[in-house]
Amino acid sequence: MSDSIFTKIIKREIPASIVYEDDEIIAFNDISPQAPIHIVIVTKMQIETLNDLNSDNAYLIGKIALAAKQIAKDKGIDKSGYRLIMNCNDDGGQTVFHIHCHLLGGKKLSWNPA
Ligand code: 5GP
Numbered sequence: 001m002s003d004s005i006f007t008k009i010i011k012r013e014i015p016a017s018i019v020y021e022d023d024e025i026i027a028f029n030d031i032s033p034q035a036p037i038h039i040v041i042v043t044k045m046q047i048e049t050l051n052d053l054n055s056d057n058a059y060l061i062g063k064i065a066l067a068a069k070q071i072a073k074d075k076g077i078d079k080s081g082y083r084l085i086m087n088c089n090d091d092g093g094q095t096v097f098h099i100h101c102h103l104l105g106g107k108k109l110s111w112n113p114a
Contacts, residue, residue: 004098006042019074024060025067027103036106037075037082041067047099050088064101077105 009016009028016028019039030038043060047053053061065084072078082105087094 001046001048004046005096006040006098006100007046010042010044020067020071022063022067025063027067027071030102034102035104035109037077037104039071039075039103040100041071041103042098042100048097049094050086050099052099060099068101068103071103072105075105081105083109 003011003013005014006026008014009018010026016031018026018028020027020041024044025041026044027039027041030040041064043057043064045057045060047057047060068082068084069078072082082103085102085104086100087102
């Protein structure tokens with residue numbers, strides 16, 4: 001499997017504005033923000049889609065949620081609120097095939113997935 005763009009960020013081969021990192025998770029500002037705060041939370045393990053989750057790696061989704069909670073607090077939006085989104089494959093709008101979660105906030109978000 002060739003390195004995804006997110007693996008290249010993890011390896012510091014391309015730059016990103018990193019806001020959180022631990023042994024298994026990294027998070028950085030989205031290059032094309034859809035809200036005042038738009039952060040991509042990524043597993044360091046390169047897993048292509050949610051369909052590739054299994055009982056060995058599913059704990060990473062919990063780690064993403066814990067990272068999101070910490071980042072939301074650091075950004076001061078834990079009380080006002082935020083949204084987590086994971087896109088899967090074409091109809092879901094996935095463009096980078098390396099599991100990640102979008103953290104969106106900083107304004108009242110509308111709800112129109114159509
Ligand atoms: P997806 O569409 O796969 O759910 O989300 C991929 C996200 O990664 C998009 O929101 C896109 O703007 C973001 N993205 C793609 N390439 C880069 C990059 O090189 N740097 C950063 N910071 N974000 C990226």
